[in-house]
Amino acid sequence: xxxxxxxxxxxxxxxxxxxxxFLFLTLSLAFLVQDSLKEIILLPVWIFITLxxxxxxxxDVKKLGxxxxxxxxxxxxxxxxxxxxxxYGHLTPLFKVGNLYLLGKNVGEFTLEGFIRxxxxxxxxxxxxxxxxxxxxxxxxxxxxxSLAFFGVPKRxxxxxxxxxxxxxxxxxxxxxxxxxxxxxxIYREKAxxxxxxxxxYFSLPIPLFLSLLxxxxxxxxxxxxxAFGSPRKITxxxxxxxxxxxxxxxxxxxxxxxxxxxxxxxFGELFFPKSF
Amino acid sequence: MRASSINLVVNMTRIIEVEKLFFKYxxxxxxxxxxxxxxxxxxxxxxxLGENGSGKTTLLYHLNGIxxxxxxxxxxxxxxxxxxxxxxxxxxxxxxxxGTMLQDPEAQMLGSTVYTQCxxxxxxxxxxxxxxxxxxxxxxxTVGLFKYQRKNPKMLSYGEMQKLSLATSLSISPQLLLLxxxxxxxxxxxxxxIISLLEELKQQKGMAIIIATQESKYxxxxxxxxxxxxxxxxxxxxxxxxxxxxxxxxxxxxxxxRISILIDRLDLEEKIVDSKFPITVEEGxxxxxxxxxxxxxxxxxxxxxxxxxxxLSLKNVAYxxxxxxxxxxxxxxxxxxxELLGIVGNNGAGKTTLVYxxxxxxxxxxxxxxxxxxxxxxxxxDRLYDEVGLVLxxxxxxxxGKSVEEEVEEVLRNRSYSEEEIIDxxxxxxDVVNLKGKRTVFSEKLSYGEKKKLSIATVIATSPKIIMLDxxxxxxxxxxxxxxxxALNKLKQSGCAVVVITHDMEYVSEYADNIxxxxxxxxxxxxxxxxxxxxxxxxxxxxxxxxxxAQLGNLLNIHFSSYTLQEVAExxxxxxx
Numbered sequence: 001x002x003x004x005x006x007x008x009x010x011x012x013x014x015x016x017x018x019x020x021x022f023l024f025l026t027l028s029l030a031f032l033v034q035d036s037l038k039e040i041i042l043l044p045v046w047i048f049i050t051l052x053x054x055x056x057x058x059x060d061v062k063k064l065g066x067x068x069x070x071x072x073x074x075x076x077x078x079x080x081x082x083x084x085x086x087x088y089g090h091l092t093p094l095f096k097v098g099n100l101y102l103l104g105k106n107v108g109e110f111t112l113e114g115f116i117r118x119x120x121x122x123x124x125x126x127x128x129x130x131x132x133x134x135x136x137x138x139x140x141x142x143x144x145x146x147s148l149a150f151f152g153v154p155k156r157x158x159x160x161x162x163x164x165x166x167x168x169x170x171x172x173x174x175x176x177x178x179x180x181x182x183x184x185x186x187i188y189r190e191k192a193x194x195x196x197x198x199x200x201x202y203f204s205l206p207i208p209l210f211l212s213l214l215x216x217x218x219x220x221x222x223x224x225x226x227x228a229f230g231s232p233r234k235i236t237x238x239x240x241x242x243x244x245x246x247x248x249x250x251x252x253x254x255x256x257x258x259x260x261x262x263x264x265x266x267x268f269g270e271l272f273f274p275k276s277f
Numbered sequence: 278m279r280a281s282s283i284n285l286v287v288n289m290t291r292i293i294e295v296e297k298l299f300f301k302y303x304x305x306x307x308x309x310x311x312x313x314x315x316x317x318x319x320x321x322x323x324x325x326l327g328e329n330g331s332g333k334t335t336l337l338y339h340l341n342g343i344x345x346x347x348x349x350x351x352x353x354x355x356x357x358x359x360x361x362x363x364x365x366x367x368x369x370x371x372x373x374x375x376g377t378m379l380q381d382p383e384a385q386m387l388g389s390t391v392y393t394q395c396x397x398x399x400x401x402x403x404x405x406x407x408x409x410x411x412x413x414x415x416x417x418x419t420v421g422l423f424k425y426q427r428k429n430p431k432m433l434s435y436g437e438m439q440k441l442s443l444a445t446s447l448s449i450s451p452q453l454l455l456l457x458x459x460x461x462x463x464x465x466x467x468x469x470x471i472i473s474l475l476e477e478l479k480q481q482k483g484m485a486i487i488i489a490t491q492e493s494k495y496x497x498x499x500x501x502x503x504x505x506x507x508x509x510x511x512x513x514x515x516x517x518x519x520x521x522x523x524x525x526x527x528x529x530x531x532x533x534x535r536i537s538i539l540i541d542r543l544d545l546e547e548k549i550v551d552s553k554f555p556i557t558v559e560e561g562x563x564x565x566x567x568x569x570x571x572x573x574x575x576x577x578x579x580x581x582x583x584x585x586x587x588x589l590s591l592k593n594v595a596y597x598x599x600x601x602x603x604x605x606x607x608x609x610x611x612x613x614x615x616e617l618l619g620i621v622g623n624n625g626a627g628k629t630t631l632v633y634x635x636x637x638x639x640x641x642x643x644x645x646x647x648x649x650x651x652x653x654x655x656x657x658x659d660r661l662y663d664e665v666g667l668v669l670x671x672x673x674x675x676x677x678g679k680s681v682e683e684e685v686e687e688v689l690r691n692r693s694y695s696e697e698e699i700i701d702x703x704x705x706x707x708d709v710v711n712l713k714g715k716r717t718v719f720s721e722k723l724s725y726g727e728k729k730k731l732s733i734a735t736v737i738a739t740s741p742k743i744i745m746l747d748x749x750x751x752x753x754x755x756x757x758x759x760x761x762x763x764a765l766n767k768l769k770q771s772g773c774a775v776v777v778i779t780h781d782m783e784y785v786s787e788y789a790d791n792i793x794x795x796x797x798x799x800x801x802x803x804x805x806x807x808x809x810x811x812x813x814x815x816x817x818x819x820x821x822x823x824x825x826x827a828q829l830g831n832l833l834n835i836h837f838s839s840y841t842l843q844e845v846a847e848x849x850x851x852x853x854x
């Protein structure tokens with residue numbers, strides 16, 4: 001599960017704003033690089049930088065196993081679709097599984113250009129997706145909330161955001177407990193078919209889940225109120241890790257330098273390297 | 278002039294003043310609180326006792342301003358805290374001096390680490406960073422959670438969350454501390470530690486403390502006064518001894534110290550005055566030690582173990598959490614039909630994990646679990662869940678939001694019983710848990726204790742071979758506890774094995790046939806209650822407490838064959854000089 005984890009690492013000490021800027025630049029890079037060949041050169045560099053920060057942040061890759069499987073399946077689908085369906089410019093067939101013409105293109109033919117295009121799309125997705133755990137797993141909700149408040153987001157909204165984040169594991173835990181209870185009550189039968197499971201389990205499950213979460217939500221609200229949440233005094237922010245200006249600067253320097261270099265290559269690369277297709 | 282200055286001094290020391298308080302929630306016709314009047318002074322502890330739904334939490338909400346600021350309703354009367362009328366202040370104003378610990382600790386955990394969670398109250402008050410650091414560290418050390426300061430609070434056990442919630446309140450150095458069921462999820466040792474801590478805060482810092490609870494075993498030690506609520510009205514108010522004596526006389530549904538009940542049952546010739554009425558083991562011992570003939574040698578009367586084959590057998594079972602932390606190590610014991618096995622242990626000892634393994638909801642990484650002569654892993658799940666029932670710690674997770682009758686019916690329909698059988702089984706199971714009168718009431722409208730009883734009814738309706746109960750006595754009143762115990766006894770007699778997972782030593786001392794003590798994920802002792810309770814060192818290490826009647830036996834050097842009140846009273850009567 002992608003959630004904040006306290007660790008005493010370089011990235012955990014980097015300021016939230018630096019990490020937010022990093023996230024924004026990653027998104028911008030994924031959109032700005034449009035040339036297929038450049039995608040394959042530039043985005044892996046950025047992915048490598050992100051993975052380097054992953055390494056520094058000691059991100060537990062095992063926890064992201066399900067995400068990895070999901071991405072692998074998604075990438076396979078994207079590459080297959082682009083490989084068979086891509087139909088712009090000169091096409092170099094790599095292999096053929098049959099003949100089926102669609103809008104003038106033989107979609108039974110897997111092309112190199114389509115493959116490169118598919119890899120480019122996958123790299124864009126990967127670029128964005130791997131930046132999210134780096135941000136979420138090293139930035140506590142309190143730090144994020146404080147940054148949101150700093151940017152002028154109203155206090156109530158910030159608290160709603162904080163409560164929402166803290167409720168994710170609660171929802172997960174409650175859901176698991178209810179499913180376990182359903183198994184023990186004979187409502188969830190392993191041998192039942194999908195329709196029976198939908199009808200008996202998944203359609204009725206929201207009721208106890210909702211009732212349980214509603215009760216917890218009320219307690220959370222009361223708890224917030226009794227802890228002086230509504231106080232007009234200026235809150236003293238307390239974060240799990242102290243923020244370091246030096247580390248934040250190094251972080252800024254590293255990724256900004258690479259970003260500018262990559263951007264330069266993206267716009268002026270043709271001056272130094274052969275033109276891509 | 279002089280009179281007014283005396284008045285001022287009196288008012289200065291009065292932390293809470295409640296006068297003729299009436300309250301009811303919207304769309305309710307009955308008062309939830311009716312004509313409640315009391316006061317609390319600086320350095321005083323007031324225990325509020327009452328059954329589920331008696332109005333304890335509602336009263337606390339009046340003291341911290343939640344009512345009427347957050348929860349609305351109709352009411353009248355005056356509530357003053359620290360000399361100011363609560364109604365005229367915002368909750369944050371009240372919460373600058375008043376710390377509140379709510380009953381459900383999980384819903385209060387919003388911080389990403391134990392440290393930030395503990396700082397959540399004091400940081401809202403805008404205190405200086407250095408002060409926050411000092412007070413948070415101090416509070417975490419006080420409740421014994423300092424070593425977990427970097428841990429995600431959601432990963433703590435319920436008992437630990439409760440301690441963290443207390444630490445959060447302590448961090449603001451409140452003048453008034455409001456605690457709602459603070460002992461419901463914590464082990465005996467932690468309960469004792471919290472009591473000592475509160476006693477210290479009360480005496481050294483003059484903090485006023487209000488504890489709303491159903492567990493008299495803790496508050497009798499710290500409360501200066503006890504207020505008993507019954508249907509929203511004050512039924513008793515006074516010093517603990519006098520209140521408990523009166524409750525005993527009236528055969529109240531509330532928990533009365535077992536030592537007090539025992540002394541009452543001994544029918545001592547002398548009349549015990551209020552001031553001498555015993556409410557602790559030591560007091561009970563002092564009262565009867567001279568009158569009882571002590572054994573020179575303690576005769577051990579252990580029951581011979583019956584030569585029956587176990588229904589469930591664990592051999593060298595081990596389990597680790599996904600992050601690699603060992604949760605259970607080398608667990609071996611057997612469960613027999615018609616046996617009530619108590620599995621006891623401190624918070625985080627691995628009790629609930631063990632139950633999940635026994636139900637195949639988790640798989641051991643080492644060892645074997647044999648159920649009905651078949652390896653549990655090979656036993657079909659659907660069949661297993663037809664034969665083994667679990668009552669969860671939180672009954673609301675087990676209910677579907679239907680009426681009492683329909684909740685039981687749903688379980689039976691899923692197991693394809695005939696119409697006739699369904700009707701009979703509903704009738705029978707509701708009768709066992711004493712819920713026949715509420716069959717049309719929707720489950721979410723039931724009290725916590727009733728929900729627990731209903732979840733038991735849904736399990737026993739299917740006549741399981743084994744029933745497991747996770748903390749059955751938590752959060753419910755004494756009478757409900759007794760009713761549940763009776764229901765379990767009936768099941769046991771029909772051949773069902775009952776497994777109770779708890780930290781409530783009084784409960785297992787009275788009802789368990791055998792006990793397994795878990796400590797840090799391993800079995801540290803197993804045997805008959807008498808064997809286990811004589812091994813005080815093992816219990817001490819497991820952060821558990823010797824039950825009262827066993828303590829008395831140890832002090833008197835008398836060996837009881839079991840720790841039911843009846844058995845102990847009979848043994849003592851036979852030894853009266």
